[in-house]
Amino acid sequence: MNFEYSAKVVDLLNRVEAFMEEHVYPQEQAYYDFVNDQNNLWQEWPVMEELKVKARAQGLWNLFLPHEYGAFSPGLSNLEYAPLAEAMGRVPWSSQVFNCSAPDTGNMEVLAKFGSPAQQEQWLKPLLNGEIRSAYVMTEPQVASSDATNLELSIIPDGDEYVINGRKWWISNAMHPRCEIMIVMGKTDFNAPRHAQHSQILVPRNTPGVRVVRHMTVFGSTNSPGGEVELVFENARVPKENLILGEGRGFEIAQGRLGPGRIHHCMRSIGQAQRALEHMARRADSRVAFGRKLAEQSSIRQDVAKSFCEVEMARLLTLKAADAMDRYGNKQAKDLIAAIKVVAPTMAQTVSDRAIQVHGGMGVCDDTPVAYFFTLNRYVRITDGPEEVHMSQLGKQKIAEYVASNRR
Missing domain, CATH: 2.40.110.10 (Butyryl-CoA Dehydrogenase, subunit A, domain 2)
Known part of the structure; x- marks a missing residue:
């Protein structure tokens, strides 16, 4: 297995990260100030459309849509999209800037895969263009x-x-x-x-x-x-x-939609966990308690080390699931999709919780993103099916698989 991203992905990742540094991170607080002002309830942040125009002009647009959708897609596989979604996930609202935000992504995939030509013309095209x-x-x-x-x-x-x-x-x-x-x-x-x-x-x-x-x-x-x-x-x-598609085809459509949607959530959760880990490390290095930096305390070092291990494990499992989706299809990769849907948001919540603890009082306010990451991933543990359902189905599948196996 090759753990290096292709030259195409490295180039796109560098461009996404550069766009984030120049246009997204500097506007992060302005976005939250606007949407949390009750005077602006249910209004779009005015700068959003400006950022979308800039992202599209740079070719950073609809990156989520798998390559099999032909003219609708920029040609990326699920595996190639994973690090890009992780980078976007570091600022949860930034996915919309690149027209890669839920629930639009799943709905676009439904229309691209199952929609009639008329449905695609009326609804898919304006969604792909970011107009609606x-x-x-x-x-x-x-x-x-x-x-x-x-x-x-x-x-x-x-x-x-x-x-x-x-x-x-x-x-x-x-x-x-x-x-x-x-x-x-x-x-x-x-x-x-x-x-x-x-x-x-x-x-x-x-x-x-x-x-x-x-x-x-x-x-x-x-x-x-x-x-x-x-x-x-x-x-x-x-x-x-x-x-x-037709009457009685609802479950077929749902499964076609939810597989990619679940792994996209996980990709973004890993980006949030990685960012929480970085915030935790910087906070530990900058604060002194009882005569020593927090970074010199063994318990803090252990929290950073455990968090690094957990982020890396979840990232690798996500990449494996994405690769299986590309190679064998969503149905054949359902065990890995279920596994990462259980692992990633719980991991991100845990890492964010440790980051909150290291920040102390600052960790529970909105001066850093870690409190939001904690609550967001607690929510993601329920979205697209609670983890108990995924574990039940995964356990059932694996029991049947291992019982049928003759391996000793």
Whole structure:
């Protein structure tokens, strides 16, 4: 196995890091000051569009989209994208600058892989151009949505339309001022076999009958301008041509979407953990307690050493998972995708927690990014399926695999 990045990836990584140094890090605090001001609730930070124009002009655009999508893609593999996503993840909002932010990335992959030519023309192209944003509407409040067969929102045919009724929550991006399209998962046939009941359909954000019930906070934050909301669909009608792929294909689409989405989260989590580790080391070297630098305390050195080991292990597992996706496909790589979804956010939360401790009181405020990294990765441990579900499926798969093996 070659542990060196290719010349193409090294060049792109150098350019992403240079862009971050020149345009993103200097604006990091200005972004948070704007979005945390309640007077700016649900408004886009004005500088975002300027940065997007600059990134696109430098060819740092849509880097996430795998090479198999032809003209839609810049030609990178999952393995090649991994270090780029890690670099972007060091400042969580910066992925949008490069048009590589969730949930748009997953929605673009769905439309690129499963969308009709008309759907791609109407919705994929403006998403690829960064002109609009989108939401993915799956989780429901009344059922345990970690088992997606529980989803109850109905998508019922009526003439040339589908009529949608139900309630959803934790819908990211639905409040973003540029959000114009949502991909909604629900049931089209309540009597079909368990995994053939669900479908996914495109619902424009301004569709009559789609209503925001409430804004939801995450650890006290509104996460403006995207944010998370609870939505209700009350006889919302969309044309039949808005159905993606066909009735009963919802799980097929979901699996095609969530595999790459999960590993992208992990790539970004590793970037946050790496940055937290660097902050921890610098803080330890700059502070003196009881006559010695913190960096000279054995317990602090152990925290730095353990964190380095854990970041490196998670990074290598992520790269292995990305490589398996490229070589064998997402379905064959599902064990490694599940493993890294369990490992990476927990690791990033742990490393961030150690960084908080080394910073003392400074660690729990927003003078550094480590507190945000801690809460963000606690959240990521639930997004795209809680870690318990991934561990259950991974354990089941590995038990069957090892039982069937004749190795001694």
